[in-house]
Amino acid sequence: MTFTAQILTLYPEMFPGPLGTSLAGRALSEGKWICDPINPRDFTTDKHRSVDDTPAGGGAGMVLRADIMAAAVDQAIENHPKVPILAMTPRGKPLTQARVREIAAGPGVTIICGRFEGFDERLFDARPIEEVSIGDYVLSGGEMGALVLLDACIRLLPGVMGASSSGDDESFENVILEYPQYTRPQIWEGRIIPEVLRSGDHAKIAAWRKQRAEEDTRLRRPDLWERHRDSPDQSPSGAQEKDKDKE
Template identity: 80%
Template sequence: MTFTAQILTLYPEMFPGPLGFSLAGRALEEGRWSCAPIPIRDFATDRHKSVDDTPAGGGAGMVLRADVLARAVDHALERAPDAPLIAMTPRGKPLIQRHVRELAAGPGLSILCGRFEGFDQRLFDARQIEEISIGDYVLSGGEIGAFALLDACIRLLPGVMGAASSGEEESFEDGLLEYPHYTRPQLWEGRTIPEVLRSGDHARIAAWRKTQAEAITRSRRPDLWERHRGAPDPPPSGARRETKKD
């Protein structure tokens, strides 16, 4: 099954953009996902193709019109009725890895990209749209957020990453930030690879990685650390598991 990405945007020429390269680009060529930009302006009805208007009650900027957006949204839903409809907006719920995995396991996404001062609220009152944010900052449009969301999903699709385990031992997968990585040369600018990683002792390596991940999370993301402390303690990343035989 191909993962279908519909992007409702005022700038369809931006896609696939960076998603046309590296892992996502190769997966696109292989047909593991499809990119289908939907130009919002095509659903405007006046001769000027207007998609926005001044805010009710006054204020700076312009607001995207509910009537135009609704026609675009309905078109996307008709083409992909089972795909979640998501709007990229700073006021949305923060995107987390668990949600990314849920979305990547589905048939695809329809993503609505905002511009200007945002959307007429009546669109969200009239249609089932999930609002998602990629961080506590404001961008000039939702397209950058759409790139981030799609890249996070596409890399988890079957066959996209070379090793299936690559997506399992990463930041956020077990509630922690990832442990440090090292590779050759063994000595660089007077700095050496930690001895434990050269020991060949898989149990020691797994324990070291878990300790490092905990220390980094505790110092850099105390919010994650507090949530992790309340969760069941998982086995060390990379630890060998033995299967009990009858």
């Protein structure tokens, strides 16, 4: 099965863009995924190929028309009816690694890239579209968000990263942040790689990495730490901490 990415965008020349290089680019050349941009302007009927209009009720900017965008979405559904449809918008639900894994495990994804002041809300009422955000900030359009989403998915496709376990310990895979990494030289500007990582004792190394991951998550991302503590799949150390709380 080849992972197919349909991207509805007013700027199809932006794809594959950076996804044409490195791991994603090699995977694309090897046929592990397909990049298929769709331009909503191809579904317009006026000579200016207009896809937007002024906001109802007044206000600055322009709004993407529901009729034009829906026609493009319908074509995408006809092409690949079994893939999820996501719209990149700051009004969407935050993208998570868990959702990325779900998408990467399927046959592909259709991504709608917003522009201007966004979409006519009726588009989401009329079509099965999942609104997604990559962060609490505003970009010029959804294309950069689509590239982020696709990169996150493509690296998880079979054979793209090499070893199947390559991403298992990364940040967000187990809710918490990843532990710090080090490599040669052993001493750099007077700073030394932690002794435990040079000990060759795999059990001690694993315990140190787990401890640092938890400490860094508590300090840097307390929101993630709360989710980790509340998770039913609590880690052994987390379980011990709860037991201590009861004493």
